[in-house]
Each structure stands twice: as structure tokens, then as C-alpha cells.
Amino acid sequence: MKALVALLLCIALPTWSAGIELRDDLGHTSRLAAPARRVVSLLPSLTESVCALGACDRLVGVDRYSNHPKQVKALPEVGGIDDTHVEQIVALKPDLVLAATSTRVTDRLRALGLTVVSLEPRSHADAQRVLGLLGRLLGVPDAEALWQRTEAGAAAAVASVPPAARGVRVYWEVSSGLYAAGPPSFMGELLTRLGVANIVPASLGPFPKINPEFVVQQNPALILVGARNAEGLAQRPGWAQIDAVRTGRICTFSNEEGDVLARPGPRMAEAAQIVARCLKEKFAS
Structure with a gap:
């Protein structure tokens, strides 16, 4: 009987009882004796993922750009990528710090x-992989179920795109200085999934800096741009003749929408819905 009880206890022990070991996006191997209970997150997409996995209460500090869900804004702020407050992080006594690959400290x-652990999703597949890794670090078993719900929401957004929008040529300006969403980026992948044509060639990389004359030459039928960069768009040299500008087919995203669109994680379905809504508004049959 004792042997049977011992066997059952072994079977019932969670898979992390022997510890957690994983290799991060910088190639560093980290080990935890048990799921993390005190977490500092230095990247908004990772903050959102922790909370979506039901572990928001384990966050003890976040970077200054983490603002979703609202409850994280009450947490200690530990700076950004270039000015991370190391002493403050140490004082919070985390058993896990989640960082971007570009975090300097x-x-x-x-x-x-x-x-x-340095994790920075740059593509659709990366977002799924990172969510799974976070599930392991937190001892949360339903990361895959969360991803499947995200996928279902994105698929619904894709299905809502009107036929008239299929194949239209799109320019997506993601930040000041004419940085665009290239096809290899998670934002560019969203355009492909929604069935539109990105004017930026894949050879330029995920987020290339674009010459304004290139946009004029490519003559997109639709422009996507954040509210911060939309002002004066038509006054750029030659841009008044672009089809998207002439027809008013410019979708301007609020700062809140911009946060959703720029963070590869559990709100990617919402991002798909935002862009799909733009396509429906501008190309309704």
C-alpha cells in the first residue's frame, strides 16, 4: 500500500517539481527551482502575457511603458530599456526578471x-513560442489554450474583411522617421493574413526606414498610421498625389490602439480586429 501511495504521489507531482530550465532569446540558459512568484517585467508585451496567463498578481514591478491591464499601472515603475533602475529591481527581490533582448542591464x-530571461517576440510564431515559455516559467498549464483563443479571434477578424479590400496595396507607418512594417515583422504578417499587399518588400527587413519618395512611387491605396505621425501627412512632398491620400483612405490609430498593434502577445486578435475594421470602413462594398 505504501508503495502504491508513493507511486501516486509521484504521478501527481507537477512537471516543474524537478525545476524549470530553458534557453532564452539571447542563448542564455536559466534555471528556476519552482514557478516564479515575484516577477519584474521590462517589456510591455511580456507584462500583458503574464497577466493574460492569470499571473498578474505575481508582478512586483514593470517598465514605464507597461500600461495594460490597468492594474499594472499601480506597480513600481523601474524605468525603460535605456535607463533601467537596477537598484530598485534588486530591492523588489524578484525571483524572475523578464527582459527584452535589447535591455542593456x-x-x-x-x-x-x-x-x-530575455524574450522578445518579433513574429507570429515567436509570440506563440514566448507565451509557451512564460507558461513554463510561471507553472501555468493553459498557455496553449490562451493562444488558441487568440488565434480564433484573429481568424474571425480575417473572415470579416470585405472582398473589395483583398489585394489592396498598403503602407503601414509604425513610428516617426518613416519606419514601416515590413513583411517579416508580426505587423507585416498581419497584413498578409488579412489579404492585403504590403508595398514594402520583404528584403528590407521587419521595420525598415523608408524614403518618402518610395511611398509616392509605390502609390498605396491605403495608409495606416498612428495619431502621433498622422499630422501633416498630405503636406509631405508628393504625397498629395498618392491614391490613399486623394481618396481619404487613411486609417489613423489612437495611442491606445497603437499600443495594441505594436505588442506581439495575447492582444494580437484585438490588433487583427482593429486593422480589419479599418479595411471594412474604407472598402465597404
Whole structure:
């Protein structure tokens, strides 16, 4: 009987009982003895993913750009990529720090004895992979179910795009300085999934800086742009002759919508819905 009980206990033990080990996006291998209970997140998409996995209460600090869900705005703010407050992070006593691959203080935090995992999703597949890794770090078993719900929401958005919008040529300006969403980026992948044509060639990379004359030459039928960059669009040299500008087919996203669109994570279905709504408004049959 004792042997049977021991066997059943072994079967019932969670898979993380032997510890968690994973390799992050910088190639560093991290080990946790048990699921993380005190987490600092230095990237908004990772913050949102932790909360979507039902572990928002484990966050003890976030970067200054993490603003969703609203409850994270009450947490201690530990700076950004270029000015991370190392001493404040140490004082929060996290057992896990989630960082972007571009976070500059990663080595310093590790030297101070903290476990740092660098994860930065750059594509659709990356977002799914990172969500799964976070599920492991947090000991949350339903990361795949969350991803499937996200996928279902995105698929519904794709299905809502009117036939008249299929194949239209689109320019998506993602930040000041004419940085665009290229096809290899998660934003460019969304355009492809929605059935429209990106004027930016894949060879230029995920978020290339675009010459304004290139946009004039490519003559997109639709322009997507954030509210911060929309002002004066028609006054750019030659842009008044672009089809999208002439016909008023410009979708301007609010700052809140811009946050959703720019973060590859659990709100990717919402991002798909935002762009699909734009297509429906501008190309209703």
C-alpha cells in the first residue's frame, strides 16, 4: 500500500517539481527551482502575457511603458530599456526578471544574482513560442489554450474583411522617421493574413526606414498610421498625389490602439480586429 501511495504521489507531482530550465532569446540558459512568484517585467508585451496567463498578481514591478491591464499601472515603475533602475529591481527581490533582448542591464542584473530571461517576440510564431515559455516559467498549464483563443479571434477578424479590400496595396507607418512594417515583422504578417499587399518588400527587413519618395512611387491605396505621425501627412512632398491620400483612405490609430498593434502577445486578435475594421470602413462594398 505504501508503495502504491508513493507511486501516486509521484504521478501527481507537477512537471516543474524537478525545476524549470530553458534557453532564452539571447542563448542564455536559466534555471528556476519552482514557478516564479515575484516577477519584474521590462517589456510591455511580456507584462500583458503574464497577466493574460492569470499571473498578474505575481508582478512586483514593470517598465514605464507597461500600461495594460490597468492594474499594472499601480506597480513600481523601474524605468525603460535605456535607463533601467537596477537598484530598485534588486530591492523588489524578484525571483524572475523578464527582459527584452535589447535591455542593456541584463548582464549587470545577472551579476547581482538575479535570474533574467530575455524574450522578445518579433513574429507570429515567436509570440506563440514566448507565451509557451512564460507558461513554463510561471507553472501555468493553459498557455496553449490562451493562444488558441487568440488565434480564433484573429481568424474571425480575417473572415470579416470585405472582398473589395483583398489585394489592396498598403503602407503601414509604425513610428516617426518613416519606419514601416515590413513583411517579416508580426505587423507585416498581419497584413498578409488579412489579404492585403504590403508595398514594402520583404528584403528590407521587419521595420525598415523608408524614403518618402518610395511611398509616392509605390502609390498605396491605403495608409495606416498612428495619431502621433498622422499630422501633416498630405503636406509631405508628393504625397498629395498618392491614391490613399486623394481618396481619404487613411486609417489613423489612437495611442491606445497603437499600443495594441505594436505588442506581439495575447492582444494580437484585438490588433487583427482593429486593422480589419479599418479595411471594412474604407472598402465597404
